[in-house]
Amino acid sequence: MYGKLRYGWMLAMAVLLLGSAACRKWLPDSVDYLSPKAVYTQKLFNPILGRTTVFSRVFNTDNSSTPITFKIVNVRYRSNGQPTQDLEKVIPVWVWKQGYTGDEKSLAEIEAKRQLENHPVWEIREKSGDFILWAQADSTMLRQYPDSGYLFDVVAANSGGTNTYRDLTLTPTRELPYSPATDIDPTTGQPAMEYPNPGDSSKFLYKYVHPAISNILGDSTERPVISDSVRVVFHKTGDGNSLTFKFLGKDSLPINPAMFRTTGSLDSLVHGFNVKATAQYIRYDVAYPIPVINYPTRWTTSDGSQARVHFSYDRKGFGGNRQTAAIDFAFSIYQKGDWEIIFYFFSDNPRFRDE
Structure with missing residues (x-):
């Protein structure tokens, strides 16, 4: 009797393993995962216009698969909810192509290390979710405090799914030179x-x-x-x-x-x-x-x-x-x-x- 029970148990395990192997061969080798608990740890941004400000490490992946791509959508005025393209304005900004050390011997040597590129005034880094306000953005381009500023959403996605983070807030303050x-x-x-x-x-x-x-x-x-x-x-x-x-x-x-x-x-x-x-x-x-x-x-x-x-x-x-x-x-x-x-x-x- 014991032998029959043991034989039955072994047969059931074999069928289970065989079925698992058969299923696995139809699945991709790697399936991305986007955690429903991945979240922006900061949702209110109050940069000062006229200076480049980077908000880094503000997105917690909660062990989601990377890379994750990020995109700003649904930008609107916070005061009345009306849509706006203010944050999409593209301007020429200075971007470093070589590292500054403090040992440069001339103004020309410093200037040769950076170049002009076109970027949105309020930009999201597509692979990290970091935000950048560029120094060339000023009070002629964006509403600033005491105006209530802007609301926007961010869509984060990988092959495992999509999350939308709603009602992030940008309220810049006037530039101080x-x-x-x-x-x-x-x-x-x-x-x-x-x-x-x-x-x-x-x-x-x-x-x-x-x-x-x-x-x-x-x-x-x-x-x-x-x-x-x-x-x-x-x-x-x-x-x-x-x-x-x-x-x-x-x-x-x-x-x-x-x-x-x-x-x-x-x-x-x-x-x-x-x-x-x-x-x-x-x-x-x-x-x-x-x-x-x-x-x-x-x-x-x-x-x-x-x-x-x-x-x-x-x-x-x-x-x-x-x-x-x-x-x-x-x-x-x-x-x-x-x-x-x-x-x-x-x-x-x-x-x-x-x-």
């Missing part, structure tokens, strides 16, 4: 103001950008100059490729940059070329934006997000001690042009002489 930009109202683009007395709009104060200051003594007050006593002014004078540094005293007269005598080699101040130094300014030919990419170099902050400059001088202070005074400033400029960065000592001039 430089950073820090505490002196600009991001909604209007006009000078930023604050009201010291709530409810009294007849009195206001302008907001300013300030550098970091250390060990600078006021020449007339003999008191330490603090950060709030030095205003940084960004001023665009043309559409070229230059960057100029100036210093002004409380009387608005130029301070010779040579007074900051321990700054070091001017060739190491910024990644610029053809430096020209006069009694009124220091000027460079530069590539824009500054920095040209978010990448740490000797010209930038440690994370590579901003350029960094350091101006210093030393003097003999009270008691005969040698002191080093300095201005440190981290900044970005996103809009190509002939830009001036002016350090204005509006309350008191620095004391450069020894005691």
